[in-house]
Amino acid sequence: MQDRRHDIIQAGLAVLREHGYTGFTQPRIAARAGLRQSHLTYYYPTRLDLLEAVGRTAIERQLAAVDATLGGHASLEAAAGAIAAVVVRHENTRVFMALAQAGDEEPRLRELFRELADGIVARVARFLGGFGVPAVSEEPARLLHALSVGLAVVDLATGRPDGTQRAAGVLQAALSMIAGKDAHSATPAPIEGEPR
């Protein structure tokens, strides 16, 4: 099979999702892909080369996930639960935290993270536009993006059992505000999506 590279990327992505940036090691990925570490370096000479390749695949997946998450909601507020369900999926959080760290360390990876961020913001802006939020500025979209990132990081780090509800409550408040309604509804709707 010629697709060694494909297998390696898949293995790398799985490792990144499960173990995060510090666990993203050549030996572990090689073992997962069924080859030796020293062989892996033939295809991807350096750890960063591999991370870059894995990052590209991860970005495609993330953007597809964003599309799936934002599609088909009757109102802005109705999307809160769906977004919350994604936000508390720690595997996703580990991936973009790894890209963020790599971007801080290596200029080469910065570009990749920007692609991801810009892609998400563009999709969120389109989503908001569909509900009448003026697209004159990107601010509401950037707000929703940064808020989701922050909620994901906080949930990953605190690991609270009621994380999904908390995130949904905050997102509900944010979406209500963006939609122009009253901001302080104290009773978030029950969330959909899979439990943690």
Place this chain on the structure above:
Amino acid sequence: MQDRRHDIIQAGLAVLREHGYTGFTQPRIAARAGLRQSHLTYYYPTRLDLLEAVGRTAIERQLAAVDATLGGHASLEAAAGAIAAVVVRHENTRVFMALAQAGDEEPRLRELFRELADGIVARVARFLGGFGVPAVSEEPARLLHALSVGLAVVDLATGRPDGTQRAAGVLQAALSMIAGKDAHSATPAPIEGEPR
């Protein structure tokens, strides 16, 4: 001088702020504190012991910084620039990203991150309360906290030259919404605080 521990903590914090979680190694910290790595392990037997100690000091500093940032503003919106200036300070971001990662890997560090998050949210809630935002729910405070975290991570990873303005614009929009005014002011006020 008996305060070897104090020196070590300071050195550890400095390393964490400059190099992040992956750069937080015993040899580097020991060199900075002016002793051997093998000596450092006498005071802090394991890397996690050290990170925990450094984390406690870091939390105190962060909470003090939050107080300083939120104090003395004439209106909610006026605080946007000050918050943005903190958000783009990458040294801070590296510290809490390290704590977040450690919290994901080690239950022991989770508690520490919760302390930090809860402390910030409480302070933000008090700040908002001072401007008439009802304190019935913590949602607005949690929103502002998560938003700041997300903006910080995105700015760290993308490293855009106009990061401060972008963050200030989003924060301005968020604070306006929380204050109940129109949300889509497309012209963020010039930001104060130090440049990047």
Place this chain on the structure above:
DNA sequence: GTCTATAGATAGATAGAC
């Protein structure tokens, strides 16, 4: 109690065999 030499483990990269 204070500090150091040394061991043990694992990561990353290279040269070279098939």
Place this chain on the structure above:
DNA sequence: GTCTATCTATCTATAGAC
């Protein structure tokens, strides 16, 4: 082109000298 043995660097931890 495909794959492996091996080397170097680096980190963490322990046993033990002063």
